[in-house]
Amino acid sequence: MTIDEEVVNTLTSRIGSKEENTLNINIKDRMREQDVPALANAWYELLTEYKERSLDFAEMLLRIVGVYVAWIDISLIVNERFVSLIYSFLLTTSIRNAAADCLTDIIKKGMKPLDKLQLISILGIVDVLQQVDLSSDSEFRGRVARLVNNLGLQLCQIWQDTNPQANSTYPPTANPTAYSHVSQLVPILLQFLRDEDDNVSEAVFGFLRETLNIFKTIKKATGSLPQEQKALLRQILESIVMKMKYGENMEWVCVAIAGGSESVGTIGEDSIGDEDMLNFLEMRRELKRFYDQIAALSASLTTTFLHSAVTTTLTTFVNEKASDWRDLELALYLLYLYGEAIKGVPQFAVVAPSIGVNGGKNMNPISPAGAPLTPLGECLFEMCKSGVSAYPHPSVSATFFEIACRYSNFFEICPDCIPDVLEAFVDARGLHHPLLANRTRVWYLFWRFTKDLKVKLSPFIQTVLTSIRDVLTVEASLPPILAPDFDLSTYKDQTFETKTYLFEAVGLLISQHSIPAQQQFEYLSVVVNPFLTEIQASLEACRAIQQSSNGIIGGVSGVGAGSPRHRDLELVWTLHHRLMALGSIAKGFPDVLTNKKGVSAGATGGPCAQIFKQVGEITLVALETLSRFEVIRSAARFTFGRLINCLGQDSQFYLPPLITGLLQECSIMELVEFLPFMGQVAHKFKATIISILNGLLFPLVQKVFFFLNQVPSGTDEAMALVELRKSYLAFLMGLFASELENVLVTEANRQHLNLILQSVLHYAQDMSDVPVSRMAFGILLRAVNSWGSQGENSGGITPTVVNDNKSGSVSPDLSERLEAPGFYQFMYEHIIRITFEVPMKPTFDLQDGQSMLVLGEIAGLQKAMAQKQGDVFLSYLSQVYLPSINCPADLAQEYVQALQQLDTKQFKKYFQVFIQKSRS
Known part of the structure; x- marks a missing residue:
């Protein structure tokens, strides 16, 4: 073991020097040539001798074999005498865990697909495992499950590698041989999948996943699954569903099945620990993924299974009234999952295609008189009419309501079921439930049900x-x-x-x-x-x-x-x-x-x-x-x-x-939320709200500037200020979108227009927050579209005043667009300048997607100025501004022609190339 740790172990090679790694490689090569055969023989002799005298020593020897097998000649271990000895240890209670681990290490040895397939065939592990007693020791079952999982993963990978559809270089017998081994191993996989110990079941999830991927590949190649795979799929589905069931020692917790935050409330005093329950719920989520895979492989199989499981369980409940809550909860849970597993809109009734009954929320389902229900529709009908929601365990009613909301459009088809569900919602099963966790969830579900079916x-x-x-x-x-x-x-x-x-x-x-x-x-x-x-x-x-x-x-x-x-x-x-x-x-x-x-x-x-x-x-x-x-x-x-x-x-x-x-x-965050509120008001009432906006605008802007000029005291406040900048710019953008930009140039506010424009200009140039910069350029674009046509001497006009019939107050008449005093000068002195300066900054990343959106906004802004100002703007660019930044005359002329002749989309591409060349 010391040699492995200091010479062979991959961690050693990662942290050692180049010289040390070269030395270690040479040591391994020399050991392979001279020492390893002797070591392998010694291991066999010692295992044979000490399997009776010292099981601890024999266990250590098996661990050594497992470590060395990764890099030595596999035939030194995989031979009749050595493998037979290891297999004999599987029958020895004290040492069988180490034997299972040793076999796992042998299976995991890196080899070419055909060599690995030959190794697996020689080992014949499946035949041996059928003789091993797995009834008592859960730890041993877990070790063997790990062995089966690794064996299955290797076989699945070999099958994929030798698949004729993907690779034709392998012998034609390789792929069916690999699949034969997989199919022989699947019954053992299912045995472990159904194990009462969740850790044992989870140990084979990897093999299960890859087996389903093989079925997916087969279906894709052939168009449908052969009968053999369908039979295996049915067995896998049954095992998965069996494992989804709450164990006898488990107590249910109230959770939102659809995901998100969990509102947990245990029932009973003998509940298992929270960690065990969370592990079970996590396992259920993984099992649901397998369930979804199976549904994608065979919707008809899943539908038939669901219908049988649900109707059988509900019929038993109706007839006996003594069902186990775990059976009822599982049946309803499967019914809930079905809506996610089956692709497309849920169908509740079988009708002619021209009628089009379905469960789509954007459709208008009708109630076809006498139309037979689909299997899903039958399950839902039985659920509503069975009275199962009255079962005294809270899990049943909770899942019942989740299902009613998921398939709310079913009640468009079967409105006779609505009273059954409503009654359950409003009594002690729902809104009056004694458990707070259940009531809390039902509040939300009742809202969803009402929203979907209010008519x-x-x-x-x-x-x-x-x-x-x-x-x-x-x-x-x-x-x-x-x-x-x-x-x-x-x-x-x-x-x-x-x-x-x-x-x-x-x-x-x-x-x-x-x-x-x-x-x-x-x-x-x-x-x-x-x-x-x-x-x-x-x-x-x-x-x-x-x-x-x-x-x-x-x-x-x-x-x-x-x-x-x-x-x-x-x-x-x-x-x-x-x-x-x-x-x-x-x-x-x-x-x-x-x-x-x-x-x-x-x-x-x-x-x-x-x-x-x-x-x-x-x-x-x-x-x-x-x-x-x-x-x-x-x-x-x-x-x-x-x-x-x-x-x-x-x-x-x-x-x-x-x-x-x-x-x-108000605080910073309140102002962040207040600005969208005012945007909502402006959008809702438009010109009718002008008198209020007229008096509010500058005090609001002052409040915004008061906070934005503060130095943040910490991370939270800094983030709040970022959000305030976004809300402020969104508010200004909203004024233009609602055609209320005239409020910026009324008698009361025109003197503050330059201050507002300067703030927008500042954020447009700040590339430390690219989305904010894009918003600012968007505002400048809208300002140009609104006021960009006015000439150099425009000083604004005095707005007409009209009388407000309701309040008697006076409001500016917004029936005509007001001019913005000083905007012409602002456009030529500042907007033109920053449209070139910003993308030329070293901090402007032309490889960043968000920055490229800013570049597109800038190009659109230049195009808008050209359209609004015409030849005056183009002459200014070619004769004044571009020469002032040392742009060659021929390039300036080319640029102006592009701006004049290309449409907006074409000019954006040209502008991008222009900036890239200029920066290089």
Whole structure:
């Protein structure tokens, strides 16, 4: 072993010097010539002698053989006497682990495919393994499973190497011989795959994967799988499914089957450890990949198996009512997985092709009277009608709801099943489930189900709302002891964040067009009024505290539950939750349609609008009362982001006090989120919002510059400033996209236009953040498109003023585009300059994809200036600017001609070549 560690081991060769490695190679060569045959004979003699006298010594000898076999003549070990001796050790309890490992090392020896195939044939391991007792020792089973896995991997690789489709240099008998060995080994593979010890099962996953790859290659070559492979595939599928089943000593945990974050809640006191459970779930995910491979190889086999497994299990449940939860959970889990495994849109009913019934969300499924269901449709129908969701183990109902959401379009085909599912959703199986983990997941699933089927759910809305009224509440609690530096704005309540899906689902249900407006009003009142009352009471309590100066809202601190600080922060936290709940309900309502001018296309004063106006008013009161708290500002911004869509123009009345309250004490990240909010407002209302934007623009820009001019105190703040730059530029881009760039040049803002343009210019030149640079150039492009036609003496025009019929205020008339004072000079002094300077910078990476997008934006900007300014711009380039940067006259003339004659796409290619040549 010492010789191996110091001379042979690959790690030694990696860290040794060149001279040491050369010496080691010479030692190995000399050993092969003179010493190794004697060593091999000595190993055999010693193993024969000590297999009875000292098993420990014999075990060490087997390890030595395994180490040396990688580089010595294989025939010294693989011969009748030596192999027979090793095989005999497999029957000796104390030494069989080492014997299995030694055989694994022999199998792994690097050899040419035909030599390895001959070695495997000589060894005859499959025949030996059939005689070995694998019943008791899981560690030994794991060693043998590792041997089988390595043997299988070698055989699969030989099969791939000798495949006539890929390589015709091998004898024609090599490939079928390799496959024959694989097929003989598969039954042993399946035995280990079904082993009760997960570690043993996982040890053969590699061989299983490559076996399925062989089947895939065969199918690709022949168009379909031969019957022999289909039979093996069926056995593999059965073994995989058997292994997916929870073990007898396992307890289920509530997880989101579709992936993502896991909400874990164990059932029972004898649950296995979390690590074991996570290992099982990870193994299930790996088994699912095999399941998907099999489905891709034979969809019909998978469908037939699924139908049999699910219907048999459900029939047993219906008839006996005493099924094991593990059987039911497995059957439903398979039904859930089927939707991912089978490619294409799930089919629920067998109909003529012209009818086109399917489960696609972008289609319009119909209900064909009397059309027979597909196997998948039958499974879903049986699931809904069997009452399996009432089984008392939480795993069953949890998986039931996951399936109902995955195949929600099935209920378009079979609407008679909707009441069964809705009843389960609203009772103790779903939204009223005693386990928080289950309830939390169902909140989200109920939202998905409602969103997909809201039209079909109209007849059941009153029953649903009555059944869930008691869960439409918020619970906001804080840790019993608060640290002195506790910050409410960074505290997360994941449970409540998930519950907002439930509130949005309620909004989706109530807002159905098929429900009369007055009925919608009554439903919405029942849901919203309790929150309005509670918020009003909380605000009165806050005012009382402020007046008494007894608490953090009034200035007093504390740490423990019951202290003024804890009590008041919990009150603020509760207010935040209630406002968020109201905003989530509003989110479920459809947007009020607006025309191109931002004017509401339909009536906005319906009964529900009156309720949402109350929500807006009380939100403003909460913001005014508690604007110092970031969580209240955040909740107000969220709620109004939804109310704007519900109320349309009617929400504009609330915007000035809202904006004032949000900006008064906002943080960097709040401003990052506020700018998209204002972009949403601008896009929604366009010209009708001009009076608000006109007064807001420069104070907002000042706030942005105040933060951007700060030196970041740490990594988090530096990242926040990067996000603020992006939000600021996106806001400016949004103004142009919404055709609101005139707000930049109104009487109130034109004096600040140069400051804004200079900031955009600065970020365009900063290649330390390439995406930001691209955004800035995009803004300059839009500015040129808007104002680039004006001449040198343009000083802007005084905008016409019109009277706002609603408020009596005056607003600029945006029916005609206003000129931008000084933009002509800005374009010639700065924009032209940076379009050449930026790509010529050493930091501009012409090999970087993002930088090339910037280069394309710059080329488009130059093309836009040429189109807007015409000969004036082209003459300036050829006679003034290009000569000033020492560009030869002939090249300058060529450049101007390209700019004038090529289209934008062609010029971008030319510009790239021009920059590359100029830099070289």
